[in-house]
Amino acid sequence: MRPDSTPPTIYRKDYTVPSYLVETVELGFDLDPDRTIVANRITMQHNPASPSRSIVLHGEELDLVELRLNGRALAPTEYKIEGSLLTIPRAPAQVVLEIETLCTPIQNTSLSGLYVSNGSFYTQCEAEGFRRITYFPDRPDVMAKYTVMLRADKARYPVLLSNGNLIESGELDDGRHYAKWEDPFKKPSYLFALVAARLVCQEEHYTLKSGREVLLQVWVEEGNLDKTDYAMQSLKNSIRWDEERFGLELDLDRFMIVAVGDFNMGAMENKGLNIFNTKFVLANPRVATDIDYAGIEAVVGHEYFHNWTGNRVTCRDWFQLSLKEGLTVFRDQEFSADMIGTDSGRAVTRIDQVRTLRQAQFPEDAGPMAHPVRPDSFVEINNFYTVTVYEKGAEVVRMYQTLLGRDGFRKGMDLYFARHDGQAVECDDFRAAMADANGRDLRQFERWYSQAGTPVVSARTRYDAVKRNFDIILSQRCPATAGQPDKLPFHIPVAVGLLDANGKDLPLLLEGGDHPKDATTVVLELKEQEQIFRFRNVDERPVPSILRDFSAPVVLEYDYTDDELLHLYRHDSDAVNRWEAGQRLAMERLLKLTAQVTAHGDAAVLKLDSTFIEAQRALLVDESLDPAFRELALILPSETIIAEQMEVVDPQAIHTARQFMRRTIGAALKTELLAQYRANQTPGAYSPDALSAGKRALKNLCLSYLLVAPEAAELKVAQQQFDNASNMTDRAAALVALIHSGGDAAPYLQAFYQDFENEALVVDKWFAMQAAAPATNVAAVRKLMQHPAFTLKNPNRARSLIFNFTNGNPAQFHAADGSAYAFWAELVIQLDGINPQVAARLARSMDRWRRYAPALQEKMKQALEQVAAQSKLSNDVQEVVSKALA
Numbered sequence: 001m002r003p004d005s006t007p008p009t010i011y012r013k014d015y016t017v018p019s020y021l022v023e024t025v026e027l028g029f030d031l032d033p034d035r036t037i038v039a040n041r042i043t044m045q046h047n048p049a050s051p052s053r054s055i056v057l058h059g060e061e062l063d064l065v066e067l068r069l070n071g072r073a074l075a076p077t078e079y080k081i082e083g084s085l086l087t088i089p090r091a092p093a094q095v096v097l098e099i100e101t102l103c104t105p106i107q108n109t110s111l112s113g114l115y116v117s118n119g120s121f122y123t124q125c126e127a128e129g130f131r132r133i134t135y136f137p138d139r140p141d142v143m144a145k146y147t148v149m150l151r152a153d154k155a156r157y158p159v160l161l162s163n164g165n166l167i168e169s170g171e172l173d174d175g176r177h178y179a180k181w182e183d184p185f186k187k188p189s190y191l192f193a194l195v196a197a198r199l200v201c202q203e204e205h206y207t208l209k210s211g212r213e214v215l216l217q218v219w220v221e222e223g224n225l226d227k228t229d230y231a232m233q234s235l236k237n238s239i240r241w242d243e244e245r246f247g248l249e250l251d252l253d254r255f256m257i258v259a260v261g262d263f264n265m266g267a268m269e270n271k272g273l274n275i276f277n278t279k280f281v282l283a284n285p286r287v288a289t290d291i292d293y294a295g296i297e298a299v300v301g302h303e304y305f306h307n308w309t310g311n312r313v314t315c316r317d318w319f320q321l322s323l324k325e326g327l328t329v330f331r332d333q334e335f336s337a338d339m340i341g342t343d344s345g346r347a348v349t350r351i352d353q354v355r356t357l358r359q360a361q362f363p364e365d366a367g368p369m370a371h372p373v374r375p376d377s378f379v380e381i382n383n384f385y386t387v388t389v390y391e392k393g394a395e396v397v398r399m400y401q402t403l404l405g406r407d408g409f410r411k412g413m414d415l416y417f418a419r420h421d422g423q424a425v426e427c428d429d430f431r432a433a434m435a436d437a438n439g440r441d442l443r444q445f446e447r448w449y450s451q452a453g454t455p456v457v458s459a460r461t462r463y464d465a466v467k468r469n470f471d472i473i474l475s476q477r478c479p480a481t482a483g484q485p486d487k488l489p490f491h492i493p494v495a496v497g498l499l500d501a502n503g504k505d506l507p508l509l510l511e512g513g514d515h516p517k518d519a520t521t522v523v524l525e526l527k528e529q530e531q532i533f534r535f536r537n538v539d540e541r542p543v544p545s546i547l548r549d550f551s552a553p554v555v556l557e558y559d560y561t562d563d564e565l566l567h568l569y570r571h572d573s574d575a576v577n578r579w580e581a582g583q584r585l586a587m588e589r590l591l592k593l594t595a596q597v598t599a600h601g602d603a604a605v606l607k608l609d610s611t612f613i614e615a616q617r618a619l620l621v622d623e624s625l626d627p628a629f630r631e632l633a634l635i636l637p638s639e640t641i642i643a644e645q646m647e648v649v650d651p652q653a654i655h656t657a658r659q660f661m662r663r664t665i666g667a668a669l670k671t672e673l674l675a676q677y678r679a680n681q682t683p684g685a686y687s688p689d690a691l692s693a694g695k696r697a698l699k700n701l702c703l704s705y706l707l708v709a710p711e712a713a714e715l716k717v718a719q720q721q722f723d724n725a726s727n728m729t730d731r732a733a734a735l736v737a738l739i740h741s742g743g744d745a746a747p748y749l750q751a752f753y754q755d756f757e758n759e760a761l762v763v764d765k766w767f768a769m770q771a772a773a774p775a776t777n778v779a780a781v782r783k784l785m786q787h788p789a790f791t792l793k794n795p796n797r798a799r800s801l802i803f804n805f806t807n808g809n810p811a812q813f814h815a816a817d818g819s820a821y822a823f824w825a826e827l828v829i830q831l832d833g834i835n836p837q838v839a840a841r842l843a844r845s846m847d848r849w850r851r852y853a854p855a856l857q858e859k860m861k862q863a864l865e866q867v868a869a870q871s872k873l874s875n876d877v878q879e880v881v882s883k884a885l886a
């Protein structure tokens, strides 16, 4: 370790107000890949709330040409540049700063700041990229009005875009042209954006509910104009939905989405000029799967919804990131659910959210990078765009709605905007708006923001047949996390229903409750360490359905018998808990089977009971259930989720046990699987709607079960689907099934590549499928890296192969000889030289190293130490590996 170069930790408690506030920013860009000139004129004013008279500006990787204060060039002695801070001491109250700097977009491989992708210019400023464009107080609580002048070669960069409205454009000498943009709204610097590119657009005039007309545009590279319809439709749906659900209107005359092939994240909500990873814009049936379509709808919605939750009301500092992200994820989740429109469709989206939490957030919350939804400290803010801040943050917002009801939540939102429009605020302000609008005390609820770790709710029940009382005793605890050994009780909404012997919901009468008379689900508010909830007038011992709709992001412990779980799996009116019962039945078995494999070394001794198989058979053929629900119910918990349940993780044993279970189910249910495969075809023109997508999902899940140990007939089914598929969902599913069947999939892979080699997003899929295949070991990944289409410079491509191997193929990643760990270390280091944000994400693949058997642990630690010992690590990677080793 190198204590001398340890980067500083930034603490939430150290927040101080900005010393100067900015009123206006005028930016002038002379765009050139090798040497871009940025002229920046800022008018600023001393902040009366600050004792400091020093102007503090941030700047990174900039070449300072000139700095003028109130018209006078400053001598180098009149300011100080230290690291990324430029300080001007003893400044006057009113200041006009004129700053000229140079930067080199073509060399910017970090994709933060101003960079070049496929020959065009794009920016990414969140969180701290604006300082790589010009010197500025680059913090979200400094909000200003921006005017932007862009100048560039017209032939190479025919399209010049920035935030807000186009107010002027024209020709310049030497084949150059210009465009001037003005954003009427004050914004923090992280929402600045520009694009100078060779692009085309699909555009539409759209009429808001108020009657006002706006211009919507989706900008893409020329060959992709056949893939913009769904993004445009999703944008229009988002606009309508925010009007109807939250009374929020688009505040601009023009709203633009731009797709770029090199992008670190999913997309970015820059004011009026959202910049998207192509993955979340481009779709047509030939190249995009149902999951891609759903992702586009969600991300287009997400970025659009940020316009109010994030842009109009923004974050005071980056510790408050979940203020905008948790809330906006919740909003996009509700949007997607409302777009399906049915209760069962809504439940399917909810189950997907639970799966994501268990797959990614619970492990994060139990690992070395565990942090509260509102972190108290960080080294590199980019490391805190996490599933905790986003998805757990969304769960926290959802809990307000669960506690206050939809109407109460809406009242809270209305008050939040009434109070804070145009401001940069804290998570506490959101909580206060929810509490005040509803006359509720939500002080204890604050702990969801301040305490890390996944709470465990433990339930016991007792039935008194004489008094006809049914008691549910709930207790809670939360495991220690880094820096937080002891936790205080959370305020946890636990939604509960009671099933009778026929599987019907009992009408509930909660002692002391104020729920409606005919309620069959009530929300228990667990606030103490332990509490007893009594239901009256209960005529028989019921089966409790606890944590309905996953009403809180917790682990629920309850000693269910198999019979009770089977009862819930057959009858629970709450689809999430119905699914959950199946997952519990499966998990119990998976853990037992895994232990047996570990003990015996192979699968020869394994057996799967007919009870479980029959339950799955019944569910599979129950046509009263949505195909999408049946598909989810038939997916076994993932290898990662199984691993999280084990003291000592044995990745190969998990894989063997899960494969055994899949093979056994596939064989036992062969007839039904084939019948459902046939019954769930979606002939005719492709449509990504939820019902069709659900049918395809079920059909393709059936196919995957049939192909675990296929005979010639099943192989033929998959081959025919591959050859005849009229859409990417079916084609990709057939290919994955063939790859996983263990036979020779090379001809299919080759055919697929030939068909789609010019479609970057499909080539990503091609790499991803291979990376996650059970037969792909680290040597095979290295070989794939030699493929001409592979590059580490493009984040999507790097993720498709490398991340899908390290995170999506645990049995191979954890190969006993540690070879894949060495590979991981090599790649983290290599990527760090290109793009620290992407490298740091890869570094996180090692988070759970302490949970593996000692022999593996030792090798993982060595790999971590090898990375930590590098002399030129980014702060991003250094924070991740040092926390892992701490």
Ligand code: PHE
Pocket (backbone or CB within 6 Å): 124, 126, 127, 264, 265, 266, 267, 268, 269, 302, 303, 325, 385
């Ligand atoms: N704010 C973006 C979103 O959630 C995510 C993002 C963060 C994009 C940082 C780029 C850089 O929509």
Ligand code: ZN
Pocket (backbone or CB within 6 Å): 302, 306, 324, 325, 328
């Ligand atoms: Zn967001």
